[in-house]
Amino acid sequence: MKKIAVFTSGGDSPGMNACIRAVVRTGIYHGLDVYSIMYGYDGMIRGEIKKMQAHSVSNILQRGGTILKSARSENFLTKEGRKKAYDQLVNHGIEGLVAIGGDGTFTGAKVFFEEYGIPTVGCPGTIDNDIFGTDFTIGFDTAVNTALEAIDKIRDTAAAHDRIFFIEVMGRDSGYIGIECGIGGGAELVMVPETKTKIHDVVRSLKGLRKSKTSSIIIVAEGDEEGGASEVMEKVKAQFKNEDKEFKVTTLGHIQRGGSPTAKDRILGSRTGMAAVEGLLKGESNCMAGVIHDRVVYTSFEDCISKEKPLKEDYLRLQEILSI
Incomplete structure (x- = not known):
């Protein structure tokens, strides 16, 4: 050759x-x-x-x-x-x-x-x-670290305003980015394609966490069976109709692909x-x-x-x- x-x-x-x-x-x-x-x-x-x-x-x-x-x-x-x-x-x-x-x-x-x-x-x-x-x-390692940098910053504003943030990371068929960002970013919940996390489970977890935490971060892989972060947020928000809680969504998107x-x-x-x-x-x-x-x-x-x-x-x- x-x-x-x-x-x-x-x-x-x-x-x-x-x-x-x-x-x-x-x-x-x-x-x-x-x-x-x-x-x-x-x-x-x-x-x-x-x-x-x-x-x-x-x-x-x-x-x-x-x-x-x-x-x-x-x-x-x-x-x-x-x-x-x-x-x-x-x-x-x-x-x-x-x-x-x-x-x-x-x-x-x-x-x-x-x-x-x-x-x-x-x-x-x-x-x-x-x-x-x-x-x-x-x-993979760069994508996780890029996402973590963003998650850390979102955590600051979530804590300042007692908000619940749904953060969408890439992963159409794989939850590797989601689970590592969840562990590394201290997320309260991670939703990935490999596991079945129902909306009622998310609601129950959030209501249970309110006793000890005023803000929460939920990582959603784009390929989760319940949908992307926006769709999941709307489904969860509907279960908190009579409660004074603020929900926000951030989709990290292609920022995860770029960078040194x-x-x-x-x-x-x-x-x-x-x-x-x-x-x-x-x-x-x-x-x-x-x-x-x-x-x-x-x-x-x-x-x-x-x-x-x-x-x-x-x-x-x-x-x-x-x-x-």
Whole structure:
């Protein structure tokens, strides 16, 4: 193998640039020609491919987002689109790929490998931390710390006015951000997709807490079955009609995706980027490089996509105990 390419796909996450940097410099260290593909699978189809040098990735380690840009590709979902992407790679002599992204990225890489056999190793880039085969994903730690900074500030004004705040964090299918923000931010209640928290349970908890607390923070993951923070707040508020209590909603939104990555995300991105390149050179393919118990492991794309990554039971218990 002499030529490889790296791309980012799906939602951006802090630490992707650290991963790109590691891929480029590890490849060059091992004597490879390393290419970048702009705009993910869409850029692959269009041939937006250029050769990288070590200096091409200077001064990006601390930057959020991705210098290679990202896009979701409808064309790559078609056989015709994938054929165009393959032809572009062949034209550039590219023999291996490093795909940085989440489930959607790995699903595309798996299908592409099955059709054309180009060796591909993935790196887990998503703030949701919902990928099987790694303890943490690139960007998760930064997202949690960004959300916690906002939650701490909201706590100040909640306490000053005896208010109940419903704070929505990202997590359409995963409650990892929600539960860690709940524990780290001292929330009175956390609502995540993995657990069933009914509105009457929220009301009962809030009424019980009033005996000891005048303000409360409730963390709501965007994918909770009762709805987002605004919907949950309206349902709860309806149960407090005759009581003098003020309810507020804050949706943190895409602020959680941006910003300079934490040291943890910079190191994770660097480790998995290096592992992806060295995995390709050792014959690894159709898999993701992750870190479990502080050791690099390779997990098939099939397992990454199909196997669930449940919330830690002790985290759920810890949140319940500390919220009294």
